[in-house]
Amino acid sequence: MPSNLRTPLYDWHAGHGARVVPFAGWDMPVQYAGIGPEHRAVRTAAGLFDISHMARVDFAGPDALKLLELVFTNSVAGMRDGQVRYGLVCRDDGGILDDILVYRWPYGFAAVVNASNREKILAWLDRHRAGLDVQVADRTFDTAMVAVQGPKAVELAAGLFADPVGHLKYYFATPTRYKDRPCVVSRTGYTGEDGLEVIVPNELAVPLWEDLLARGAVPCGLGARDTLRLEAAMPLYGHELSEEIDPIRAGLGWAVKLDKGPFIGREALRQPSDKPVRVGLVLDGKRAAREGTPIVSAEGTPLGTVTSGSFAPWLEQSIAMGYVPAAYAAPGTRLKVDARGTLLDAAVAPLPFYKRPKQARAPE
Amino acid sequence: MSATPPDRRYATSHEWAKQDGDVVTVGITPFAVEQLTEPTYLELPAVGRSFAAGDELGVIESVKSTSPVYAPVAGEVVERNEGLVDGPGRKADLGLVNDDPLGRGWMVRIKLAPGASLDHLLTADQYAAQIAGH
Structure with missing residues (x-):
């Protein structure tokens, strides 16, 4: 058995009392002080999560939009620059391969994909980009991703980045700089609270984490992330979502745009079930x-x-x-x-x- | 207090049993509580029910898990810790199990069945060795 993957924050977690468990091929912190107190910190103030295990994929080239429209159930053409959109990647029969976020930039697109589905989705993209002029790059291993979530999260991050981020609307993102290096800040999350998700180069993961802690965010593990998303009724791949379940049954019809043009799974999803x-x-x-x-x-x-x-x-x-x-x-x-x-x-x-x-x- | 005081015996499934005459007080160990994290719910048997050693006595839950609690000895439940379960006008206080599993977080008292003993259970040293190897 190859050993599990580790995020750039692994040593920090291990050195600060985290209980570390294997998750989707990674060694991840499941809790620090306890799921209950971490969960309540996110509902009342701000919690900090290492979500570097999530896969980050960049899309470039003239046909990037065409590829994404083909594999994604939501509309990509209708997105504005800086917008983030939730949707599904489906098989021909409508079964869900993954639920993902797509980011639109002036210069291309990006997606955040579930850790457990990284290889499957990269293979799916590779298969469907035949004949298209598009470059797909897996950035998972050279970047880290941190979520700061809770009613105080945005206020607590004020002044940390080269550009203000407090004006970002829900499900919008901006490229900016942290410690003079490029990063991406989005007003997104998986907890049911307001908050930000930040993608930074690996070497800035620990400084960003410690900056946010110093401003009062509480470190949280995947245990609290799971109970928070359950209260917010956000589906989790491998639980509410699988290849045997389609987005309509899952209550995600709002993220399926049957009239946007052809995409994989559309014909199956049109059928009453x-x-x-x-x-x-x-x-x-x-x-x-x-x-x-x-x-x-x-x-x-x-x-x-x-x-x-x-x-x-x-x-x-x-x-x-x-x-x-x-x-x-x-x-x-x-x-x-x-x-x-x-x-x-x-x-x-x-x-x-x-x-x-x-x-x-x-x-x- | 030591996590494995020598005044009682232990089951491999992380219950403790402390004998006083023919009555045995039963609870779960600090190690069990640490593995569970923050108990949220406990189900205990009614007074008067009888169990064989190793029978499921109750259920303890945390946010993440549901675990059976086993009877370490054979006998009849003669008393239960009512503070750990909801009662009329009173909420269960599982903080007692969380904070003091070897003391105020005791769960039930069992009157030993005729001929039953604690001899099959681990000594404190044996149990300490078991959890050290975990």
């Missing part, structure tokens, strides 16, 4: 419904399976996501989950479970 759909569940008690737990109707009929479930540290409720037939997907529907022989009562809940309070944007 009666397959199970993604729902949220709130359990009556505090016991968690873990991934793989069967979901049954109030009468005991098997309906589907939990894809993610946990006690939610901010909501202080047991919440889960899973797939059930559409007839059982209406909010308020009473269901049960079978936790190793114990039937737990639950109700279908509207998603997201958690929505951040609207706040006035502080001037930078």
